[in-house]
Amino acid sequence: MARSDEAAAFFHAVYSAVQEIPHGKVTSYGHIAKLVGTPQRPRQVGVCLKHLPSDTAARFNHANVPWQRVINAKGVISPRSQPSGTLNQAAALEAEGVVVTAGALGELSVDLGEFGWFPRLLPSEEAAGLVPQDSDDDEDEDDE
Template identity: 60%
Template sequence: MARGERSEEAWLWYTTVYEAIQEIPRGRVTSYGHIAKLVGKPECPRQVGVCLKHLPSAATDPSKKSPTWNSGNVPWQRVINARGGIPPRGPSGASRHAAALRAEGVQVEQGPMGEFTVDLERFGWFPDVLPSEAGLVESSDEEDEEEAAYHT
């Protein structure tokens, strides 16, 4: 494998995480841990953070193609920590993160130490399953009920 290339397993993980993040509604936030839970790996919240850390920027030059997954099609700003905090990511990273959330209508507070937080009670998004999988879960339950009825 060439330097910088991801294994098929890593590519699948990144893709799964990025697709899940795309389902977070505009104006809502969730946690790294909740994304990990939704994709079936509740023990991997830090790895969700790694995926976002390595999310490439969208191409600004129209003549250049953006990577498949990029900051223009994965709403990275909608993922924060479980306490509602916006983690600092380098110089002015947290303020850029806060600005992106504010642009979506999320109220972001700044504490006395400069930390940014979001009220998870008001802006949190914590479904039991991803919306794209909700129909699959319901239909499998219906099939189980039909099968059980058939065998009784």
């Protein structure tokens, strides 16, 4: 299904932002949404990552967009439609040195205090001399 220009631009922005998350760090869907200028759209960030192509011939794909570094705002790896998806994400994070723990109900989580990445601007924007649009000092860790 063809994407509208607006949707294609959003997917591009999300994939580009996720590529800037450092190795061994995680951030939230809500923080990526905020960084790309749509703080009200954390669920759509998840949709973008769900539809990330596995075909390495695609400009953005599983090999060059570190999708595993995006988790929910509580530090929990969000459930997937197939049970192995959560375990695959945990394994990919552990391969980067991120500690993933299992909770009492089997949920897999990451300590955001130790492994979280929540910059006010993307590194590429900071390097270009851009300044944040808001003066909010609050982290968006309450967003999904």
